[in-house]
Amino acid sequence: MLPMPNVSPAGPPMAASPLTVAVLEIDAYASNLGWDQPARLFALVDTAQLRVQEPSLAAQLGLEDPGSSVAALTPIEQDELPPGTALDDFLGTIAWPDAVVGCAMTVERLMLPPSAEASVPDGLSDKQLTQWVAKHPDRQEVRMTVAVLRDGARESAVRLREKDSPTEVLTGAGLVPGLAEALAATFES
Template sequence: MSSNAGSPSHPDQPVPGTPPMAASPLTRAVLEIDEYAAGRGWDQPARLFALVDTARLRAQEPALAAQLGLEDAPGSAAPSYTPIEQDELPAGTPLDKFLGTVAWPEAVAGCALTVERLMLPPSAEGSVPHGMNEKQLAEWVARHPDRQEVRMTVAVLRDGARESAVRLREKDSPTEVLTGPDLVPGLAEALAATFAD
């Protein structure tokens, strides 16, 4: 694992402008990563994060925990995950091929990915021409007048738990982020496969 100085802060430490506390530790981690990505603006490359159990990180890597601002605090016994940003994804490598090369050490409880994509509303799906390859389809979507730019943050745990956050560029606000475990099932499956034995 590598830590970057710009890594997200701990979900139990309130930071001005961060989303409100969510019920699930995984949801809190996803919203924290979404807010971190939002702070970097749009038109960013995909980012991969390891999710580590915060209590375990404090116990096993106290220096790293201190660097990330994860000192023990009242109420810190609640379960939580600390996102640790990994090295940049290799330029020019398709995301699915890159994820096929990822393997995590046992200390990593889960992982998350944030990625920007163009999407069409369901009303436009009937107008998609048939017989296009992936590149042609991407170009067609990029030209479509109803396209929407979205940032998707998807996280999975070793135990199979999943969570996602989707933010539209045109509604770029923490209060407009849609969350749920099944919003981006294909990406969740690809991330879960990084934990396959």
């Protein structure tokens, strides 16, 4: 496991849930790394339990003071995803220990507006579709950060490359349902 530096976004909404705070923290971390990054996977652990069960890791992450205003969930970046492995295949290999209460992932993708769906040529393979989208004049580069908890809670943050600003991040539980489902499946036995 690679500890993620404690990076705070410009400030989460005042009534933000711990999961929303964690998603925004991961989004800010990914933003600091810049664009054209590989997908990144994070374990989400309960900060209070982390202090008790792993005090040296908590100290390394700057979480040793229980009186400080740290988030209730601590994201811990995992090792890099194996190069050349399909995301779905990789996620199917994950098993989390009980101490992990949730997980999150950041991925960059090209997206098209809904108006472009009608112009997609029929019969394209996945590779051909990817190439077609990459050449489409209305494509948008996005970074999606999706998190799920064992209890089923979900949150997402989506950032457009052309509007790369902490104030331009869209959040919501249902923004990236496919990735949320895939992450939730990592907790199924």
